[in-house]
Amino acid sequence: MISLLFLIFIAAFMYLMTLVVENLWFLPLWFFLGIIVSFFAIVIFIVIQFPIFKRTKFTNRYKYYICRSTSHWLIIFFLRLRIQITGKENIPNDGLLTIFANHKSYADPFIVFEIMKRPTTFTPKMSVYKLPLVGTLLKYLGAFPIDRSSDRNTARAMVDAIKVIKDGMAMAIFPEGGIKDRNDEKMVAMRAGAYRVAMKAGADLLPISIQNTTSIKYRAPFRSTKIIIVIHPVVRYEDVKHLTTLEVADKMFNIINQKLIK
Numbered sequence: 001m002i003s004l005l006f007l008i009f010i011a012a013f014m015y016l017m018t019l020v021v022e023n024l025w026f027l028p029l030w031f032f033l034g035i036i037v038s039f040f041a042i043v044i045f046i047v048i049q050f051p052i053f054k055r056t057k058f059t060n061r062y063k064y065y066i067c068r069s070t071s072h073w074l075i076i077f078f079l080r081l082r083i084q085i086t087g088k089e090n091i092p093n094d095g096l097l098t099i100f101a102n103h104k105s106y107a108d109p110f111i112v113f114e115i116m117k118r119p120t121t122f123t124p125k126m127s128v129y130k131l132p133l134v135g136t137l138l139k140y141l142g143a144f145p146i147d148r149s150s151d152r153n154t155a156r157a158m159v160d161a162i163k164v165i166k167d168g169m170a171m172a173i174f175p176e177g178g179i180k181d182r183n184d185e186k187m188v189a190m191r192a193g194a195y196r197v198a199m200k201a202g203a204d205l206l207p208i209s210i211q212n213t214t215s216i217k218y219r220a221p222f223r224s225t226k227i228i229i230v231i232h233p234v235v236r237y238e239d240v241k242h243l244t245t246l247e248v249a250d251k252m253f254n255i256i257n258q259k260l261i262k
Helices: 002-020 024-048 050-055 061-079 108-115 134-140 151-166 192-201 213-219 245-257
Strands: 081-086 097-101 120-122 170-173 204-211 225-231
Touching: 002 024, 002 061, 024 050, 024 061, 050 061, 050 134, 061 081, 061 108, 081 108, 097 108, 097 192, 097 245, 108 120, 108 204, 108 225, 151 170, 151 192, 170 192, 192 204, 192 245, 204 245, 213 225
Parallel strands: 081 225, 097 170, 097 204, 120 170
Antiparallel strands: 204 225
């Protein structure tokens, strides 16, 4: 939907400008300006949806459709990603679910949105949560902000995150605690605390390996980047509930890394 609107806005802008200036030599300029104008038109369209987002549940399908459509728009037109997915059948359609993946690019949340067909939220760091518009949108999606400067705030947010998961929202977590070593595809850090939400919510864990995002910063937006996604079989909560969070972290670390190359 968002991608189609973007193209319609560009076409409409170019058409109107050719009516004002009847000179086909200006078409490249109108196209370039059309991209800029259409970008802001899309932002305004999304902001207009905020009152609806605010009054609907985190799991509302329309809300997630708009967010996922926006993510797809960014992936296609600005990040220029070609995503190849293996293991789609491993994504549960329902049930309590947390998602864990390696984290090497700011594009990773958009990639997760592209993968998931069910309402999904994230665990951004507090600096991202404070960004204008972005923070508001994340709040409406039930995101769980990580405040590394305050254990009390993090603990309070974790309680809310558990409620969100139990309400049927899948929650994506990047357990490295931020982007670590952008030139190594593999997970290079393991924060056991990142798995506490899943264990306390009694949620299944879905490990995902994301490969080649380290190349995005060198290629986007002028060259496309092929991203390879491997969705592993779900790790059932019932199978790991007897383990410590450190043992769960080690298990997930090995599963995700086994499909990644250095």
